[in-house]
Amino acid sequence: DIFPELVRESVRHGADFLFVTTNDAWFGEEGCPYQHAAHSVLRAVENGIPVLRCGNAGWSGWIDPRGYRRSVLMDESGSIFFEGASILEMQFSGSNGVPRKGYTDFFIWFCIGFTLWTLYRLRKSPVYNSL
Numbered sequence: 001d002i003f004p005e006l007v008r009e010s011v012r013h014g015a016d017f018l019f020v021t022t023n024d025a026w027f028g029e030e031g032c033p034y035q036h037a038a039h040s041v042l043r044a045v046e047n048g049i050p051v052l053r054c055g056n057a058g059w060s061g062w063i064d065p066r067g068y069r070r071s072v073l074m075d076e077s078g079s080i081f082f083e084g085a086s087i088l089e090m091q092f093s094g095s096n097g098v099p100r101k102g103y104t105d106f107f108i109w110f111c112i113g114f115t116l117w118t119l120y121r122l123r124k125s126p127v128y129n130s131l
Contacts, residue, residue: 001018001022001043001051001053002036002039004043008105011047011048011049017049017050017051017052018043018044018051019051019052019054020040020051020052020053021055022036022054022055022058024057024058025056025058027057033058033059033081034058036059037053037058037059040053040059040063041063041067042067044064044066044067045067046108047065048065050063050090051063052090058080058081060072060073060080062088070090071088071090073086073088
């Protein structure tokens, strides 16, 4: 999920969803497992496909094509760091209404263009010039 080109290639070859297995144990219980899981959210949104994520120590669950975390495995205290297993039911259809499937490159270039436009506008603002 951290290599967008691999996900794009899978989607171009007809993948209906992305399955991510990960070993986040070496991160510890700090913020890194959450940041790593955020990559899965980004891959789901930019490709318009659901992501099923299974981590041995960290975030496990599934994300719908719009980036919403639908199921997250947690213990009774709400922690994602625990020993155990569960069965998740992933409900999605092939026509999910997300228009991005196959247009990932456009999405990326749009984000780059929007960022450059925003930086240009900020540079012209009086607040920026007074700093």
